[in-house]
Amino acid sequence: MKISLFYEFPLPRPWSEDDEHQLFQHGLTEVEAADKAGFSTVWLTEHHFLEEYCHSTAPEMFLAAASQRTENIRLGFGVMHLLPNINPPARIAERVATLDHLSNGRVEYGTGEGSSVAELGGFNVDPADKRAQWEEALEVSIRCMTEEPFSGFKGEHVEMPARNVVPKPLQKPHPPVWVACTRPSSVEMAAQKAIGALSFAYTGPEALKERVDGYYRDFEEQGTPITPAINPNILAIGGDLSMMVAKSDEEALERLGTGGGFFSFGIMHYYLTGMHTPGRTKVWERYQEAVKEDPTLAYGPGRGAIGSPDTVREFLRGYEASGVDEIILLLNPRSHEGTMESIEIMGNQILPEFIERDEKAVAEKAKRLEPVIEKVEARRQPSEAPLFDETYAFGGLPTGRNKFTAGEIPEAMAEINEGRVKAAQQEKAAREAAG
Template sequence: MMKISLFYEFPLPRPWSDGDEHQLFQHGLDEVEAADKAGFSTVWLTEHHFLEEYCHSTAPEMFLAAASQRTRDIRLGFGVMHLPPPINHPARIAERVATLDHLSNGRVEFGTGEGSSVAELGGFDIDPADKRTMWEEALEVSIRCMTEAPFTGFKGEHVQMPARNVIPKPLQSPHPPVWVACTRPSSVQMAAQKAIGALSFAYTGPEALKDRVDGYYRTFEDEGAPVTPAMNPNILAIGGDLSMMVAKSDDEALKRLGTGGGFFSFGIMHYYLTGMHTPGRTGVWDLYQEAVKEDPTLAYGPGRGAIGSPDTVREFLRGYEASGVDEIILLLNPRSHEGTMESIEIMGREVLPEFIERDAKAVAAKAIRLAPVIEKVEARRRPSEAPLFDETYAFGGLPTGKGGKFTAGEIPEAMAEINEGRVKAAQQEKDAREAVSSAGS
């Protein structure tokens, strides 16, 4: 069994011309619409900030909302949304995820993450030592905001929020499937322990991935204790070796992909490990092109992604299917848009059908196989520590600042103006009636 999905970072190499960003998103919408018709399982969209050239996907809910209106079946995944409160407040997360769930008729996958680049953590003034705790608190609060009516409040190290009824609630009940980004084996284990899905980076091929998949399900059965109302025991694979470009022949696929196939991996190295970046000045694509000249294998090709003819890609995907992974996400690195549209069409016609058929049967078998395991995991669920709702609690009145200083003078001024207008209108109406009465007599 294995679902096959697409992953967007929206890379945009320099040099930039007017209209390039506009075209980037319009092309993306065309491709997602084609992917829906082709039978891809999910389109996953990352959220990153300040990673110019490498990732222009800074507001995934906006793109996914647009895509929801041009598609019918494909699921819409945050891959991932950053949960640290300085980036996204948990109540706002709940509101946006729930709204998208309604717009899409219940197709949201809620992927979450901590953030890890200096560009992002530093840009939002987040101490890297705090990001795991921030994620844990924000996950709890955002899910509680989606499911409690009302949310009864939370006082943590990084999140403090009073009772409020966060609306709307998601269409999927009790909430969309929850995932977490896993860059290390220990993160995969953590996802299994929390009984949520693992968005697992896989850079070493399908053979090593099998151990990670087996470890996830072993940990889920032995140690899993749900932290969300709905469990999501699934693991998927994403990684630099999973770029996609399919054509009639291997040579044609390579031609349409160009040198862009390794840009995802290079961007990770640049922004997360080895690069020094000057905002608005450093040319990431230029650095990548120079690196490819020195080592052409950085650009990837058949055998290092779903790149090549349908036969080549089919065999590549079967190798990952054999690992037991539940889903594989194919990256769309810088490439030809026209080539990608044809690639999606070929995938839908010549590659996906056999995987979709096998996956449907395997999902049913997995549900039967996991039923007793899920019952065992459910028994480990810890009692909720959410405070009881104080039925006497209410809010209202005018906002005040520190020390009780009044800070909302515009409200009474506006109300006074409204009341003055009402009085004036009432007087005009009275004068008009009296004038009519006088004329009649």
């Protein structure tokens, strides 16, 4: 089992002027330490308008910065929104591919639909359309990464003419593809499409084993690839998967404080039961009040990778026994010092044994899946992408309704040429006067 970190970049109020700047700088320092410690991947979410709960709105920017301070840790979108109103597919392909080059091929392409009123409403997306939008956008983004040129697409939600999208990713044919899976049915869908499942796990390792077994069963029996490269993997995130490691259980709990439950509370607030006034509602304050009424909302012993090295080691072994390929550990709000010490302890005392066992497990899994992958690949459907029209070309001035022409470039070029003519005339006159 691989062990990774998950960043939401929560920032509870009250805010000082330097808080957001410090948030990202601390994050970069932590990721640099996590790379040296041996964590597998740093996964970074993308959310919009979810103040206090998540300030990670441009994950590719942070991951690009992290790529220059790390060498081995993989850089995961956990996830990028594929709704075209938020991220047009061609722009997704460009950003993912650019990051892949900057990181020397370390990108994990996690995708999702989005679920909150804040985001769907903020970008004018009808929730009834979001699955269909994800499916179209995923196809187009992957084709933009792999076709030279992209031959065009006309769907219900995405329409794009032929263009050669550059750059192409360093990983060929494209980075590993994942999809966020909040429900068991989404895990089934991921297996059927032969892509990785970023599976939320709220019920502990025992129930997770059923989900893992179901994923691989569905992959073998129904998997039909929708991307050029398949990705048969399932990882666990969320629920009781916060991280705070210290010399003793007592010290870890003290450092954790009440912050460990803020992730789950934020989901409830923004996705289910909360009413939010932008720039006014104090989410952290509401959370603290809720914890006073029900202390079980905050994490405690046995509810996460929380405690001494021995405690955390046993906790992680329980998830490893479920057969899940990777586990992602959440980071506590405003806990930079505790997180840095946790990363150091994990690297020195906990990760080495898991890394050693994972290397063996990956080799065994590859051998075990060889005949399964042959069956899955045999189900691959012929591409329905249109052939590129070799007579197609574009050029000239952009035109719009009411015969509008975007003429700023011709005007600018005319001004440049006029300047050159005047300069030449002045130079000629100067030569004649001197001669």
